[in-house]
Amino acid sequence: MSNKWVGLLDCNNFFVSCERLFRPELEGKPVLVLSSNDGCVVARSQEVKDIGVPMGVPYFQIKDIIKNEGITAFSSHFALYRDVSRRVFSVMSEELGGIQQYSIDEAFFLLDCHPEEIASHLRKIIAKKVGIPVSIGLSQTRTRAKYANMLAKKAKGIKLLSEQEWSFLAPKIPLAQIWGVGGKMEIKYKNHNLLTAYDLMSADPQQVRTLFGLMGLRLRDELKGVPVSTGVKKSDTQHTILNSRSFKKPTEELAVLADAIAYHLRHAAASMRAKSLETRSIRVFIRPSRHSDFVLQGGSKEIVLTQYTRDTVELSRLAKRALEQVYRPRVPYKQAGVVLGNLRPVGVNQPDLFSLPKDKNSDRLMKVLDNINAGKEGKDLLTVGSRLKQSEWQAKSDNRSPAYTTKWSDILTVKSQ
DNA sequence: TCTGGGGTCCTAGGACCC
DNA sequence: TCTGGGGTCCTAGGACCC
Numbered sequence: 001m002s003n004k005w006v007g008l009l010d011c012n013n014f015f016v017s018c019e020r021l022f023r024p025e026l027e028g029k030p031v032l033v034l035s036s037n038d039g040c041v042v043a044r045s046q047e048v049k050d051i052g053v054p055m056g057v058p059y060f061q062i063k064d065i066i067k068n069e070g071i072t073a074f075s076s077h078f079a080l081y082r083d084v085s086r087r088v089f090s091v092m093s094e095e096l097g098g099i100q101q102y103s104i105d106e107a108f109f110l111l112d113c114h115p116e117e118i119a120s121h122l123r124k125i126i127a128k129k130v131g132i133p134v135s136i137g138l139s140q141t142r143t144r145a146k147y148a149n150m151l152a153k154k155a156k157g158i159k160l161l162s163e164q165e166w167s168f169l170a171p172k173i174p175l176a177q178i179w180g181v182g183g184k185m186e187i188k189y190k191n192h193n194l195l196t197a198y199d200l201m202s203a204d205p206q207q208v209r210t211l212f213g214l215m216g217l218r219l220r221d222e223l224k225g226v227p228v229s230t231g232v233k234k235s236d237t238q239h240t241i242l243n244s245r246s247f248k249k250p251t252e253e254l255a256v257l258a259d260a261i262a263y264h265l266r267h268a269a270a271s272m273r274a275k276s277l278e279t280r281s282i283r284v285f286i287r288p289s290r291h292s293d294f295v296l297q298g299g300s301k302e303i304v305l306t307q308y309t310r311d312t313v314e315l316s317r318l319a320k321r322a323l324e325q326v327y328r329p330r331v332p333y334k335q336a337g338v339v340l341g342n343l344r345p346v347g348v349n350q351p352d353l354f355s356l357p358k359d360k361n362s363d364r365l366m367k368v369l370d371n372i373n374a375g376k377e378g379k380d381l382l383t384v385g386s387r388l389k390q391s392e393w394q395a396k397s398d399n400r401s402p403a404y405t406t407k408w409s410d411i412l413t414v415k416s417q
Numbered sequence: 418t419c420t421g422g423g424g425t426c427c428t429a430g431g432a433c434c435c
Numbered sequence: 436t437c438t439g440g441g442g443t444c445c446t447a448g449g450a451c452c453c
Contacts, residue, residue: 037419213428239426241423249419
């Protein structure tokens with residue numbers, strides 16, 4: 001272990017910052033971003049946090065506050081956020097070499113020396129080249145760096161958390177504030193009298209293993225300063241691609257579900273091909289509302305293929321079959337989705353002894369399909385699988401910002417004088 | 418009326434085998 | 436009246452994250 005520091009760079013209020021990039025007059029003003037369907041709040045500017053709007057609160061509950069406080073609310077616009085994200089990480093990679101992207105707005109990295117100088121340089125160059133404010137936490141493991149990052153947000157954007165300072169803080173840090181400890185685990189730890197980071201660090205490892213499983217043991221190591229995943233390398237390809245959406249209103253009809261599933265399958269498969277991946281398993285799930293009496297009536301069905309595929313037609317057939325197996329009449333479903341799993345990069349060819357030869361025409365057909373649909377985001381002109389006349393399950397986004405960076409027609413025009 | 422979507426990793430329990 | 440035990444593999448679901 002030659003690397004002394006594990007760093008975590010995190011974009012501040014990322015979605016809000018993305019929207020502000022193209023609406024600079026909103027700097028210093030309260031801004032929030034809603035989830036798709038305009039369902040609930042997923043990003044808040046500092047001003048909105050100060051007003052007291054909580055994360056994840058349903059939109060309909062705060063409509064009055066938004067109006068009274070003069071908050072600007074955006075529908076989420078993922079094409080924009082993904083694009084800005086790509087820019088941030090490409091600057092980071094240029095500066096540091098290897099990074100490990102963790103989410104749309106966070107990445108880990110390793111440093112041997114000069115952590116503060118490098119962190120400060122990173123912040124400046126990202127602000128200059130992309131225009132997004134970021135915070136950086138540095139410590140000995142990813143879990144500690146994550147905590148350092150939280151402190152950085154309250155400080156001036158950078159926090160170096162040394163071994164000494166960690167030892168001093170650990171007895172005062174509630175486990176709930178530690179990365180990886182959610183509501184359920186917090187209660188479980190509490191039940192065994194483990195309340196702080198220090199408590200878990202000093203607990204008996206054998207006991208931790210039996211009571212809290214592998215996750216508990218790893219968390220204990222990370223808190224003690226022993227990194228669990230060896231470093232920050234990894235060229236890891238994605239394991240799953242998921243496509244799902246909640247319905248405008250619940251449905252009990254198989255035909256409507258089939259339409260939604262077919263839609264999600266087309267998009268998941270196209271996204272998979274765009275990433276040059278192929279799949280060997282498909283899962284279909286349908287669920288009632290999380291807030292209804294039917295919560296437990298949902299289900300999922302996975303079909304494992306004998307051979308990798310990228311073919312929308314083949315996958316559509318399987319998706320339909322899986323759906324018919326999980327579907328139950330008289331359940332008000334509120335969400336449907338498709339997961340493609342067991343992904344691998346195309347071209348890693350290990351032909352299966354027992355599988356049939358591949359249909360050569362399939363790849364060509366899919367290419368034609370993808371080309372026709374390319375650039376028509378959300379249009380879905382040429383489709384495979386069921387398609388209802390009126391997609392009654394789809395919802396809309398009312399306050400979406402223009403596609404400043406991903407659609408020619410929405411690019412800003414700069415005028416002199 | 419209205420409560421997101423896209424990921425990761427782990428584990429309980431059933432099927433199957435000897 | 437009695438019903439093995441242990442291993443592996445797979446699936447569905449849970450917990451967590453942003």
